[in-house]
Amino acid sequence: MQNTSLQFKKQVTIKLADVKLQDALSRLQSRFVEGRSAVISEIHDLQETRTAAAAIRDRVLNDLEHWLLHFEQQATARGAIVHWAETGDDVNRIIAEIAAQHGVKTAAKSKSMVSEECGLNDALEQAGVSVMETDLGEYILQLAHEAPSHIVAPVVHKNKEEISDLFAEKHQLPRKTGIAELCREAREILRPAFLNADMGISGANFLVAETGSVLIVTNEGNGRLVTTLPRVHVAITGIEKVVPTLEDVTTLLRLLPRSATGQSITNYVSVLTGNKNKEDHDGPEHFHIILLDNGRSSLIGGEMQEMLRCIRCGACMNHCPVYQNIGGHAYGWVYPGPMGSILTPLLSGLEKSPDLPNASTLCGACAVVCPVKIPLPDLLRKLREKQMQLGMKSRQETFMLKAWAWLALRPNLYALATKIGVRMMRAMGGKEKLLHTLPGARGWTDGRDFPAPSGMTFRELYKRGAHK
Amino acid sequence: MNAREKILGKIRSAQSNAALRTPTESINNHLAQHPRGPMPSAPENLLAQFKERALKLSSDVRGTSDKMEVPKLLAIYLSERKLPNSGVCWPSLAGLPWSAAGLDMQSRPAKNHDLIGVTGAFCAIAETGTLMMLSGADTPATTSLLPETHVSVLDPRRIVATMEDAWDLMRKEFKQPPRAVNFISGPSRTADIEQTVTLGAHGPYRVLLILAPL
Numbered sequence: 001m002q003n004t005s006l007q008f009k010k011q012v013t014i015k016l017a018d019v020k021l022q023d024a025l026s027r028l029q030s031r032f033v034e035g036r037s038a039v040i041s042e043i044h045d046l047q048e049t050r051t052a053a054a055a056i057r058d059r060v061l062n063d064l065e066h067w068l069l070h071f072e073q074q075a076t077a078r079g080a081i082v083h084w085a086e087t088g089d090d091v092n093r094i095i096a097e098i099a100a101q102h103g104v105k106t107a108a109k110s111k112s113m114v115s116e117e118c119g120l121n122d123a124l125e126q127a128g129v130s131v132m133e134t135d136l137g138e139y140i141l142q143l144a145h146e147a148p149s150h151i152v153a154p155v156v157h158k159n160k161e162e163i164s165d166l167f168a169e170k171h172q173l174p175r176k177t178g179i180a181e182l183c184r185e186a187r188e189i190l191r192p193a194f195l196n197a198d199m200g201i202s203g204a205n206f207l208v209a210e211t212g213s214v215l216i217v218t219n220e221g222n223g224r225l226v227t228t229l230p231r232v233h234v235a236i237t238g239i240e241k242v243v244p245t246l247e248d249v250t251t252l253l254r255l256l257p258r259s260a261t262g263q264s265i266t267n268y269v270s271v272l273t274g275n276k277n278k279e280d281h282d283g284p285e286h287f288h289i290i291l292l293d294n295g296r297s298s299l300i301g302g303e304m305q306e307m308l309r310c311i312r313c314g315a316c317m318n319h320c321p322v323y324q325n326i327g328g329h330a331y332g333w334v335y336p337g338p339m340g341s342i343l344t345p346l347l348s349g350l351e352k353s354p355d356l357p358n359a360s361t362l363c364g365a366c367a368v369v370c371p372v373k374i375p376l377p378d379l380l381r382k383l384r385e386k387q388m389q390l391g392m393k394s395r396q397e398t399f400m401l402k403a404w405a406w407l408a409l410r411p412n413l414y415a416l417a418t419k420i421g422v423r424m425m426r427a428m429g430g431k432e433k434l435l436h437t438l439p440g441a442r443g444w445t446d447g448r449d450f451p452a453p454s455g456m457t458f459r460e461l462y463k464r465g466a467h468k
Numbered sequence: 469m470n471a472r473e474k475i476l477g478k479i480r481s482a483q484s485n486a487a488l489r490t491p492t493e494s495i496n497n498h499l500a501q502h503p504r505g506p507m508p509s510a511p512e513n514l515l516a517q518f519k520e521r522a523l524k525l526s527s528d529v530r531g532t533s534d535k536m537e538v539p540k541l542l543a544i545y546l547s548e549r550k551l552p553n554s555g556v557c558w559p560s561l562a563g564l565p566w567s568a569a570g571l572d573m574q575s576r577p578a579k580n581h582d583l584i585g586v587t588g589a590f591c592a593i594a595e596t597g598t599l600m601m602l603s604g605a606d607t608p609a610t611t612s613l614l615p616e617t618h619v620s621v622l623d624p625r626r627i628v629a630t631m632e633d634a635w636d637l638m639r640k641e642f643k644q645p646p647r648a649v650n651f652i653s654g655p656s657r658t659a660d661i662e663q664t665v666t667l668g669a670h671g672p673y674r675v676l677l678i679l680a681p682l
Contacts, residue, residue: 024662044507053505063483135660136661136669153660160662163661179662183658184668187669191670211644220671221613221670221671222670227648246635250632253631267653268652273648273649279605282608291475293478297475298478
C-alpha cells in the first residue's frame, strides 16, 4: 500500500470537517471502548496476565532466530512449506509463483493487514489471479476501492446508508436497508466464491513454534472457509508473530478479543497445522506459510524492539483521542493510531511520515490499555527525539525550543518573563478569559480558544502558600 | 544469499549480545514443560458455568440423560423455529434414532446446500462456553461450518475448565494436533456494519448444544 503520511496535516483538516466520519467515530468509541471495559474485568488478574503476555512476546523477540527456526522445522515436518520474504513485493511474487505452480485462477481471501502492507490484491490481479475479499468489511472496501481505516473494524468510516447504496449499485439487486439483510446478501454473493476458489489466502494472528501451527481468530467464519475449502492455502504474516507454546498462545487469547472487540473469545479460533491427510474429507492439499520481514528485523535488539510485541488488537487506537477525532485514513498507511504512528515511521521511514510521532497528546491511554504493555508514549517520544537529532524539526520549532532552553537555564529571567507573560495574557483574555489567537500557534487556535491564565505564575502562587 | 539467510542473518547480528539470549537448554525446557500462565480460578460447577457462558454467546442449550432422546430434542427445536428437518451428521452419530423422530440425517460431510449439520465435539471449555473440534476422517470440519444450523451433541463429562485443560486432553489422547483444531463459541457473527452485532455471517446462524452422555 502506498504511503501518503506526508499529507497528514492536510488529511486531518479534511477529516475533522467530515460530519459522517465524526458520527461513525463516535460509534466506534462507544462500542469498542465500552465493550472492552465490560469484559476485561472477567480476567482474574488483569495486570498479572498483561505482564505474562508481555513476557511471552519478549521471550520470542529476545531470541527470534531460534524461535523462527523451531517454527519452520515443526511446520515443515507437518507438510507445510515455509517461505521467507524481505519485502511486500517479495510476498506478491511468491504468491504469484505458488498460484502459477498450482494453476490457480481464483483466490478467496480473509482479512490480513500484512497483505495490505504488500498491496497483494493488485499484484495478484496483474498476475492473472482474481481475488475476492471475504471478510464483510474488507469486501465492502474492495467494492468501494477504498483502504481499511481500522485494523479490526476496517470499514468503520462508512455508515449503513453508504453500504446499502454500494451493494445496490454493485450487486444490481433491490436496495436493502437493514443490517441483517445486507449481511445476508453479502453471504449469498460470497458463498460461491469460497466454493469455487482454487486458493485461500489468510493472515495469521500467531504462529505456534511448539506445533508449527498457524492460529487465526475470526468471527464471521470466512477465515475457516478459506482455510478449509480451497485446495491451496497461503497464510501470510510478519516474522514477529511467533509464540512458543499452545499454553503461551492461550494466555494471549484471553487478552486479544477482549481488548479488540470486547468479546471474551472470538467465535472461531482456528489452529491449523500442516496439510490435508489422505483420509481427510476437507482441508488444503498444499499449505504455504509466508514470513514477511519488511523492516521488522531492523527493530530487533534496538530501543524500539518492544513495538514488535504488538498483537494488533486495536485497543490503542480505540482509546486514542487523536484517532477518535480523525479516523484511520489520515495516518496515510496500513496501521493507524498510536501503534501505527510508531510502526509506520519504523517500517517505511521517518522521513516519509514526519508528522506521525507528533500525532499524539501523550495522554497515556494507549499504554494503559495495551494488552502486551508496549510503552507506546515512550516510543513516540523516542521517535520525536530522533527527529530532533536528525534535524527534521521545522526551523520555527527548533528556534522556539532553543529559546525556551536558554530561558529555562536562567531561573530569575525565566521568572520575570513568565510573570510578564501571564499578566499580558490575562489582559488579552478580557472578560471572556479566552484568547482567540496566539502568536506562533495559529494552527492551534484556529479550531478552539485558549483559556487565559489567571494572572499569577505557579511560582508566585507557591510562594504565597497556595499549595497548602 | 536467499531471503531466509538474509533475514535470519540480520536478526542474528542484532542479537549478537549473548547476554540477552536464552540458553538452548532453557528454550527446550520451556517447550517440554509448556508452563501455564495466569489462570482463572476453577469454577465450582463446570456444567453450570459452561451452560451460562454458552448462552451468553448466543448458543442454545438442551440436555437429556438418554442419548437416544437427542433426535426428539432436535426435532422439537427445529419445528419451534420452522426449520427444515433434513441434514447431515458425523458417522459416530449415525446410529441415533433420527428417522423415528421424523428427521432425515445423512452420515456424510456437509455440502453447500445442507441446512443442518450435526457433530460431536472433542471437548468443551467452561471458561468461555466453547466447543473444541478436531478435524479428521470421521470428524469433517465442513459439518460445523457450511450449514445454517450447527448442532453439537456433547457428553457433559467432556467439559473441562479452561483452554489449557483442553490442550492437555488433546496431548493425552493424540500425539500432535490434527490438521485443524477449531474452537467454536456460538453462531458466526459480524459487527462490520456500524459495529452492530449480527448473527449469521459466513458460518451458521445458530448453534444448538445438546448435552447427553455418549
